[in-house]
Amino acid sequence: MTEKNLQILFANRPKGWVDQSAFEQVETPLPDLADGQVLVRNIYLSVDPYMRGRMNDAKSYAAGFELGQPLQGGVVGQIAKSRNPDLQEGQYVSGMLGWERYSLSDGKGLQPVDPALGPLSYYLGVLGMPGLTAYVGLLDIGKAKEGDTVFVSAASGAVGSVVGQIAKIKGCRAVGSAGTDDKVAYITDELGFDAAFNYKTADSLGSGLRETCPDGIDVYFENVGGPMLDAVLPRLRYQGRIALCGMISQYNLERPEPVYNLISLLVSRASIQGFIVSDHWDRLPAFVADMSGWLREGKVKYREDVMDGLENAPAAFIRMLKGENFGKQLVKLGEE
Amino acid sequence: MTEKNLQILFANRPKGWVDQSAFEQVETPLPDLADGQVLVRNIYLSVDPYMRGRMNDAKSYAAGFELGQPLQGGVVGQIAKSRNPDLQEGQYVSGMLGWERYSLSDGKGLQPVDPALGPLSYYLGVLGMPGLTAYVGLLDIGKAKEGDTVFVSAASGAVGSVVGQIAKIKGCRAVGSAGTDDKVAYITDELGFDAAFNYKTADSLGSGLRETCPDGIDVYFENVGGPMLDAVLPRLRYQGRIALCGMISQYNLERPEPVYNLISLLVSRASIQGFIVSDHWDRLPAFVADMSGWLREGKVKYREDVMDGLENAPAAFIRMLKGENFGKQLVKLGEE
Numbered sequence: 048m049t050e051k052n053l054q055i056l057f058a059n060r061p062k063g064w065v066d067q068s069a070f071e072q073v074e075t076p077l078p079d080l081a082d083g084q085v086l087v088r089n090i091y092l093s094v095d096p097y098m099r100g101r102m103n104d105a106k107s108y109a110a111g112f113e114l115g116q117p118l119q120g121g122v123v124g125q126i127a128k129s130r131n132p133d134l135q136e137g138q139y140v141s142g143m144l145g146w147e148r149y150s151l152s153d154g155k156g157l158q159p160v161d162p163a164l165g166p167l168s169y170y171l172g173v174l175g176m177p178g179l180t181a182y183v184g185l186l187d188i189g190k191a192k193e194g195d196t197v198f199v200s201a202a203s204g205a206v207g208s209v210v211g212q213i214a215k216i217k218g219c220r221a222v223g224s225a226g227t228d229d230k231v232a233y234i235t236d237e238l239g240f241d242a243a244f245n246y247k248t249a250d251s252l253g254s255g256l257r258e259t260c261p262d263g264i265d266v267y268f269e270n271v272g273g274p275m276l277d278a279v280l281p282r283l284r285y286q287g288r289i290a291l292c293g294m295i296s297q298y299n300l301e302r303p304e305p306v307y308n309l310i311s312l313l314v315s316r317a318s319i320q321g322f323i324v325s326d327h328w329d330r331l332p333a334f335v336a337d338m339s340g341w342l343r344e345g346k347v348k349y350r351e352d353v354m355d356g357l358e359n360a361p362a363a364f365i366r367m368l369k370g371e372n373f374g375k376q377l378v379k380l381g382e383e
Numbered sequence: 384m385t386e387k388n389l390q391i392l393f394a395n396r397p398k399g400w401v402d403q404s405a406f407e408q409v410e411t412p413l414p415d416l417a418d419g420q421v422l423v424r425n426i427y428l429s430v431d432p433y434m435r436g437r438m439n440d441a442k443s444y445a446a447g448f449e450l451g452q453p454l455q456g457g458v459v460g461q462i463a464k465s466r467n468p469d470l471q472e473g474q475y476v477s478g479m480l481g482w483e484r485y486s487l488s489d490g491k492g493l494q495p496v497d498p499a500l501g502p503l504s505y506y507l508g509v510l511g512m513p514g515l516t517a518y519v520g521l522l523d524i525g526k527a528k529e530g531d532t533v534f535v536s537a538a539s540g541a542v543g544s545v546v547g548q549i550a551k552i553k554g555c556r557a558v559g560s561a562g563t564d565d566k567v568a569y570i571t572d573e574l575g576f577d578a579a580f581n582y583k584t585a586d587s588l589g590s591g592l593r594e595t596c597p598d599g600i601d602v603y604f605e606n607v608g609g610p611m612l613d614a615v616l617p618r619l620r621y622q623g624r625i626a627l628c629g630m631i632s633q634y635n636l637e638r639p640e641p642v643y644n645l646i647s648l649l650v651s652r653a654s655i656q657g658f659i660v661s662d663h664w665d666r667l668p669a670f671v672a673d674m675s676g677w678l679r680e681g682k683v684k685y686r687e688d689v690m691d692g693l694e695n696a697p698a699a700f701i702r703m704l705k706g707e708n709f710g711k712q713l714v715k716l717g718e719e
Contacts, residue, residue, distance in 0.1 A: 321647075
């Protein structure tokens with residue numbers, strides 16, 4: 048291993064939309080290992096909406112990215128060198144690591160990954176954090192139950208696509224919105240949602256919701272925020288629940304968009320509950336047991352959108368924020 | 384009883400702020416009683432913020448007022464005539480009746496009232512619907528617990544004043560906002576709130592909240608909506624709860640004011656839950672038992688603002704909407 052390391056550093060804090068100037072690519076020597084440390088060869092990197100929040104200076108739920116340091120994200124990799132007795136060379140792991148070919152780690156927070164249960168990359172998606180987010184948000188926060196109408200925005204994405212499929216498994220009516228006709232067709236024809244609409248071409252968000260959810264909405268799994276939230280509020284049914292997972296439409300705005308219709312929460316005795324998946328790791332075993340079964344039985348389908356090469360990680364991140372990906376956005380950093 | 388009846392009819396649906404043109408006063412003959420009916424001589428009438436919502440045509444949680452019919456509200460009165468074996472002449476009752484001197488009723492929804500437990504008028508306030516609203520909203524919806532910081536807007540009002548006092552009884556820090564310095568002094572000096580501010584004269588709502596809730600807010604009992612809600616959101620603590628009881632600042636606006644800071648719900652894993660007291664009548668016995676005890680022990684103080692004469696009910700309603708009342712707004716219609 049005479050290789051050098053390649054890293055993507057956080058170079059400039061963006062205002063508004065992120066562009067390439069936020070990133071800087073550097074070549075560095077591979078680090079030496081101290082006792083207890085391992086060197087992970089990173090194979091897949093996940094780029095996710097919440098990372099935009101970590102680029103801001105403001106209080107957020109995850110610590111901000113540090114300027115001049117590698118950005119961080121979910122990674123699946125393989126132990127390349129180990130001076131830690133608990134982690135063997137050759138073993139596959141997942142964890143929060145850097146945007147870099149090799150990461151130094153003391154082993155804390157690294158989870159063993161079993162390639163027998165599913166492809167390695169699934170541990171960054173349907174078997175990982177996005178899948179758990181869908182599971183916890185729909186079932187624990189949204190308390191979806193048989194017969195409910197569940198609406199999810201960004202429904203073709205890594206989280207939304209799983210939300211709708213779990214909703215169907217649980218006997219709910221599943222409805223989604225997405226930003227292209229291809230994605231809308233994918234949601235209904237391949238994933239089995241009962242209805243979906245293109246939020247960019249609908250006459251209005253309100254009419255899209257009226258047509259696809261004529262009897263109102265029991266659970267809204269909120270990924271986007273802003274005008275979509277405002278359109279959903281008056282359509283909530285009695286004791287409706289909004290599981291607030293993210294607000295991707297708002298992350299790149301210098302000032303968030305207004306919401307006007309909160310009084311609907313009063314009229315419908317409804318609720319909004321914000322949640323972060325990292326508060327719910329205790330649900331991981333139940334989730335992995337359920338989800339690996341659903342995947343085996345073909346009840347959950349999953350799509351990935353993989354870009355090749357660490358140097359393309361900024362481009363992958365930017366296209367994901369713009370909704371140009373189709374399926375879970377990943378970056379492949381090296382061979383499996 | 385050769386008296387005539389006096390009634391206040393709903394004459395015109397207001398747009399924006401309510402004025403006298405919404406009301407019409409008429410003299411009508413006293414009705415004859417059919418079998419099973421009673422005639423109630425109304426003594427006190429309650430005017431409350433939610434009535435503004437019932438004046439609109441839109442979907443709301445209570446049925447709209449009908450044009451040409453008497454407005455309705457909470458009333459305490461005395462059975463003047465009875466052809467109902469369950470209700471005796473001379474007995475005191477409370478219920479939803481008309482804005483009128485005498486109301487015809489089939490007895491359904493009339494609750495007996497015990498003048499020994501408190502003044503008759505208290506059954507329209509601290510021992511009635513506003514008191515139960517405070518109790519349910521703070522304890523069941525807001526889940527306030529010892530050590531929490533509880534902030535309540537409209538804190539000198541019929542609901543808010545009780546919220547803060549129950550919060551103190553439960554070991555919380557109680558903070559309120561109100562619209563005059565007199566009300567602010569009343570909240571802290573007489574009711575025992577830990578802090579309060581005048582939302583009209585504070586540098587900003589944000590600075591008022593920063594000074595009075597320096598460690599953030601665990602429970603916000605929301606009575607006003609709009610900019611106050613927006614100022615509270617970023618100050619919510621981890622897993623903070625907003626019990627959404629009303630939005631009085633919004634009822635007279637043709638378009639509600641915007642709220643921008645909902646992403647704070649995500650950052651703080653916080654929630655907003657709308658509620659309506661009429662869903663919670665099952666809590667009435669526990670509430671009356673607790674509250675009559677607290678009143679006897681002097682732990683809850685209560686203030687009323689009584690206008691005399693049914694003909695002044697519209698004026699009482701209008702001043703209550705403007706926040707010009709000080710204490711629970713009542714109209715006295717007749718002698719006890």
